[in-house]
Amino acid sequence: MTEQTWSEAATEAAAALAEQTGVAQHDVALVMGSGWLPAVDALGETVAEVATTDLPGFAPPAVEGHAGRIRSVRAGDRRLLVFLGRTHLYEGLGVRAVCHGVRTAAAAGCGTVVLTNGCGGLDERWTPGTAVLISDHVNLTATSPIEGANFVDLTDLYSPRLRALCQEVDPSLDEGVYVQFRGPHYETPAEIAMVRAIGGTLVGMSTTLEAIAARESGLEVLGLSLVTNLAAGISGQPLDHQEVLEAGRASATRMGELLGAVVPRL
Numbered sequence: 355m356t357e358q359t360w361s362e363a364a365t366e367a368a369a370a371l372a373e374q375t376g377v378a379q380h381d382v383a384l385v386m387g388s389g390w391l392p393a394v395d396a397l398g399e400t401v402a403e404v405a406t407t408d409l410p411g412f413a414p415p416a417v418e419g420h421a422g423r424i425r426s427v428r429a430g431d432r433r434l435l436v437f438l439g440r441t442h443l444y445e446g447l448g449v450r451a452v453c454h455g456v457r458t459a460a461a462a463g464c465g466t467v468v469l470t471n472g473c474g475g476l477d478e479r480w481t482p483g484t485a486v487l488i489s490d491h492v493n494l495t496a497t498s499p500i501e502g503a504n505f506v507d508l509t510d511l512y513s514p515r516l517r518a519l520c521q522e523v524d525p526s527l528d529e530g531v532y533v534q535f536r537g538p539h540y541e542t543p544a545e546i547a548m549v550r551a552i553g554g555t556l557v558g559m560s561t562t563l564e565a566i567a568a569r570e571s572g573l574e575v576l577g578l579s580l581v582t583n584l585a586a587g588i589s590g591q592p593l594d595h596q597e598v599l600e601a602g603r604a605s606a607t608r609m610g611e612l613l614g615a616v617v618p619r620l
């Protein structure tokens with residue numbers, strides 16, 4: 355598809371969402387990354403759920419029978435659009451597919467997006483299951499969701515206002531600089547040494563491209579990472595995907611409490 359067709363697809367997907375959920379406008383979008391799914395029920399009352407396969411422009415499911423789903427949730431007087439899963443750059447479908455959810459959310463009326471992810475941490479105080487606010491990012495994917503000479507400013511991309519609000523809810527929340535690699539392999543210890551040298555404290559395979567697309571669309575961005583493992587080469591143990599999933603389950607209650615308290619105030 356051309357750029358024009360993708361933006362049309364986002365507009366059409368937003369219209370289809372309004373029709374299929376019965377909710378004309380949504381206020382806040384949330385993208386639930388690995389480890390965050392168990393927290394979704396704490397957000398509010400589910401109004402409707404739609405399969406992304408029924409909407410224009412969304413990628414076919416990476417695993418057969420596991421279509422992405424989008425839930426419309428009522429949280430007080432706020433209407434939430436909750437993306438249960440995302441398209442990753444490592445799937446090879448291109449950066450537009452990665453950002454289609456965020457662009458659809460903008461077209462659906464959202465003014466704020468909460469981007470969550472599971473990631474590796476470089477700070478040994480962040481035991482598996484620790485939530486960290488993203489304060490800034492380094493995009494090591496060598497690509498951008500923006501095409502053409504549109505020089506979008508990324509100062510304060512991760513809203514200082516929304517970060518302060520989160521820290522009011524939970525003063526123990528630390529902040530980190532998220533470094534996105536393409537993946538799907540984890541980093542080598544040498545790459546993690548590089549991340550440390552360039553000021554990164556969190557490593558993952560998502561979020562930065564969506565955050566850039568969100569800023570281009572005029573959305574306010576809140577980034578929340580769940581540290582599920584120490585980054586490669588820090589603990590001396592190999593990285594284990596099972597361990598990653600377990601850390602997410604174990605911290606679901608805390609993530610749910612955090613989101614449940616923060617989202618109605620966004």
Ligand code: 8IG
Pocket residue numbers: 388472473474475535537539540541557558559582583584585586593598
């Ligand atoms: I969960 O250690 C999770 N996702 N790049 N590195 C990268 N992505 C991750 C990691 C990690 N843990």
